[in-house]
Amino acid sequence: MRSRSGVGAIVLIVLGALFLLSNLGLIPRLGPLFATWWPLILILVGVSLLMRR
Numbered sequence: 001m002r003s004r005s006g007v008g009a010i011v012l013i014v015l016g017a018l019f020l021l022s023n024l025g026l027i028p029r030l031g032p033l034f035a036t037w038w039p040l041i042l043i044l045v046g047v048s049l050l051m052r053r
Contacts, residue, residue, distance in 0.1 A: 007052075011045055 022030040 007045065007048055011041075 018027070018030055021027045
């Protein structure tokens with residue numbers, strides 16, 4: 001029986017994929033964007049976890 005959700009793993013995979021695509025030049029640089037919006041990302045993940053309870 002699985003007691004923990006995979007939200008954290010999915011978030012890490014998506015972030016890793018975005019940074020990889022950015023490093024390869026396929027999408028614009030994410031550093032400045034991530035530096036500005038990382039608190040909102042944490043809030044959204046927290047709200048998502050609360051909604052699942």
